[in-house]
């Protein structure tokens with residue numbers, strides 16, 4: 001217990017008293033929540049979206065959240081993940097909790113970076129447009145307001161729930177990987193990403209592949225004197241199109257995306273080098289199984305090629321056992337596999353991934369408001 005002198009003492013010096021409160025129980029200041037919670041939600045969401053935070057530029061939005069959450073009476077720890085890009089301040093994660101109890105039963109988490117380019121905040125009737133409105137600042141704002149409302153209702157105490165906001169989700173997840181250094185474990189982690197207000201029951205795995213062909217340059221009039229790298233690469237890609245990749249009832253087909261293909265220097269020069277980058281969305285098995293199928297397919301082309309795989313992961317099972325929620329399977333990757341531990345995990349948030357990353361990213365205000373209710377239900381369910 002800690003003794004706190006109230007400012008009242010200064011105003012009424014003849015009434016000398018102290019009030020003893022447990023700062024770990026509840027420091028929620030109702031005065032700060034005097035505006036209706038919907039306008040507080042919209043204002044927070046607006047502030048977050050207005051601050052550009054493309055991966056590498058997360059410093060300012062993290063600092064905004066540190067100030068905001070501190071003002072709500074939470075303890076906020078920051079964790080440096082790396083230097084900012086383009087001369088920005090350091091990139092940092094933040095962990096917020098009640099009092100001094102950083103170890104909590106439940107963690108509520110999302111990411112504060114966005115993909116490029118930046119699109120400014122714009123309110124259009126009942127819609128909010130702008131980069132990050134959906135992915136994932138809609139989740140971040142709704143999670144914070146949900147936390148505040150459950151706290152204000154007297155249903156949160158020390159050791160119950162912490163908030164974690166990380167950088168770098170859109171590029172490799174270095175923020176969430178670093179968050180493992182907090183050295184904490186939770187019973188349940190609630191992740192925020194656009195799931196159309198449904199509980200995701202799983203998402204596909206992911207892997208990546210780079211195929212490189214090295215040939216021999218020469219005059220295009222004498223192909224027999226050189227070796228065309230593009231002509232070596234293309235048959236391999238053709239075999240990949242025909243490959244029988246693993247599938248499952250739950251996650252559908254494993255799919256390939258030929259994302260880039262490059263090679264050669266001029267139409268009349270035998271291409272010396274060619275390369276393709278392929279992303280793989282895995283619906284069944286682990287990456288090694290899929291890699292074997294892909295290598296076998298490439299081999300059928302009978303070309304001498306260099307194949308390199310990025311480290312990946314298989315499909316991710318997600319808990320979805322909360323009554324009252326519809327479920328959905330999503331095809332995108334998340335930070336879920338980057339956070340170690342055997343916690344229960346939920347994935348939920350407003351908006352659809354089909355809007356995220358697009359030039360028309362926008363969110364319905366009613367969805368943002370519904371997400372607050374959803375996160376409250378998930379928090380309360382997880383604390384039961």
Ligand SMILES: *[C@@H]1O[C@H](CO)[C@@H](O)[C@H](O)[C@H]1NC(C)=O
Pocket residue numbers: 252253
């Ligand atoms: C999976 O692939 C098969 C064969 O190409 C196709 O018929 C089927 O529609 C695909 N399933 C889904 C869910 O896309």
Ligand SMILES: [Zn+2]
Pocket residue numbers: 111135136169193194
């Ligand atoms: Zn996201």
